[in-house]
Amino acid sequence: MKMNFNLNLIQTQKLVMTPELKQAIEILQYNAMExxxxxxxxxxxxxxxxxxxxxxxxxASSEKEVESESEFEYDLDKGDSKEIDWEDMVNYFEDARPMGTLSYNPDNEVNYDNFVADEESLRDYLLTQLKLMNLSDLDMEVCAYIIENVDDNGYLKMTNDEAVVLFDIPDDKVENLIVMLQTLDPPGVFARSIEECLLIQLEQQGYDDGLETTLVKEHLNALGEKRFAQIAKILGETIENIQEAYDYIKTLEPKPGRSFSSLRDVRYIVPDVYVEKSKGDYIVMVNEVATPRLQINAFYKKMLSQMTRDTMTTEYLSKNLQAALRIIKSIEQRRNTIYRVCKAIIDYQYEFFEKGLLYLKPLNLKDIADEIEVHESTVSRAVNGKYIQCPNGLFEIKYFFQSGVKGASGEGVSSESVKSVMKEMIDREDPKKPLSDQALADALIATGIHISRRTVAKYRDEMDVLPSSKRKRF
Structure with missing residues (x-):
């Protein structure tokens, strides 16, 4: 074997993830809050x-309609040279106006959602009832401790041993206090399982010795799966009686504490994009609240133009100014990309905006990526976690990317449209003879939607609709 050294020239292509590109990608995938x-x-x-x-x-920005796309061509790598054209860099981004945006200042509007009423929590409600009881100081303290261990759904999240060790009292004493607290309102509170919660409510309503209590104690899982025939055979009851008892049990509250859920748990969605119809055309406006506009501070702009800078000052200004300009550019590119993606979606799904859900077409990321000439991953980042407000309602932008099946005319029909048709069929079915998955598939094929039974079953599961055997009424 002969070993020697050679010099070879090889031409290759590879993607270099610069800090600027990485920052632009991160900013693009941020939602409004992030x-x-x-x-x-x-x-x-x-x-x-x-x-x-x-x-x-x-x-001015809110009155400007979106008719063109802003492009930013400034070469930020000029900053690597010793002499930086500061005024050129600042004036470029100062003159570059972002594309059409929609501004909203919450301080200019009186919104009653901002006035939060004093709310009574579940624990407050239980402690108020506790004060009306004639108990000893020790029992009152133990009961208060038990109340503090109730979760938001009204279930008790502690063991008797915890109170036994903490208060040095016997176990049966703790259990008696828990049973006493289970008589408080709302019915079913202080239960330690779904079965106990339902039994408490049945006892308070006078069904402690009825068929309903037997079903909850012995056949709760089978009841949830609607195995009425099997339960009726075991208990020697008719299927109609089992179904009637099941209907009553469904009226009970499995989570007694949820009626006390706080209004502070409500989360409001701030749309990233607004779509309005004007003179037959749909106008896309990027929400400025969700995409803030930035600029260079006037004090430092004045310093750049007037002050004689030493080396340390120049280095400081160079570092912070270029960082600021890159952030401004990345946010403008984010706004531009979101606008282009939403504009392409609206053009493609025009019939949905005009006629409604049944006209939603199948769409994937590649279609939009090819339309606006970007990579699929860019489209994915641009729509992830972002919302669009349009005349049809508020939607996550991802909603418009639908899989689908083939229609009678050869065009695709979106999965949401198929689900809508399926829901109408299920709502109109005879409860005693519910439509099977195959029957639904045949009915859809008859309407011009070519779909298999397996796909019908998949869509039905996604809609949280039970199979026909569990929808049947006796």
Missing amino acids: LNEFVNEELLNNPILERIQSDAEEK
């Missing part, structure tokens, strides 16, 4: 960066 958190953090870290808050600029 983007605002990121911007607020950068505003604290970088004094050169500031948020645009001018009412005049907000009014």
Whole structure:
């Protein structure tokens, strides 16, 4: 074997993930809340960066319709040279106006959602009832401890041993106090299982010796699976009686505490994009609240143009100014990408916006990516976790990307449209003779939707609809 050294030239292509590209990708996939958190953090870290808050600029941007796309071609790598054209960089981003946006200042509107009433929690409600009981100081303290161990659904999340050790009292004493607390309102509270919760309610309503109690004690799982014939055979009852008892048990509350759920648990969605119809056309407006606008601080712009800078000042300004400009560029690119994606979706799903759900077409990421000439991963990041407000309602942008089946005309029919048709068929079916999956498939084929029984079963499961054997009424 002969060993020697050679010099060879090889031409290759590879993707280099620069810090700027990485930051742009991260900003693109941020939802509204994450983007605002990121911007607020950068505003604290970088004094050169500031948020645009001018009412005049907000009014001008809100009245401007989106007719063109902003492109940013400034070469940020110029900053690597020794002499930086500061004024050129600042003026470029100062003059570049973002595309059409929709501004909203919550301070200018009186929203009654901002006035939160004083709410009574489940624990407060139980403690109020406890104060009306004639108990000793020790029993009152133990009961208060038990109440503090009730979760938001009203279930007791502690063992008797915990109270026994803490208060040095016998186990039967703790159990008696728990049984006493189970008589409080709402019915079923302080239960330790779903079975106990239902039994408490049945006892309070006078069904402690009825068929309903037997079903909950001995056949709760089978009852949930609607195995009425099997239960009737074991108990020697008719299927009709079992079904009637089942209907009554369904009226009981499996989570007694959820009626006390706090309004503070409500989460409001801030749309990233608004779509409005004007003169027959749909106008796309990127929500400025969800995509904040930034600029270079006026004090530092003045410093750049007037002050003689030494080496340390130049280095400081270079680092922070280029970081600020890259963030501004990434946010503008994010806004531009979201706009282009939503505009392409609206053009493709135009019939949905005009006629409704039944006209939603199958769509995948590749279709939109090819339309706006970007990679599929860019489209995926642009729509992830973002919402669009349109005349049809509020939708997650992902909603418009649907799989589908073939229709009679050869065009695709989206899965949501098929589910809508299936739901109408199931709602109209005879409860004593519910439609099987094969019957649903045959009915859909008759309407021009070519679909298999397996696909029908898949869509039915996604709709949380039981199979025909468990929908049957006797």
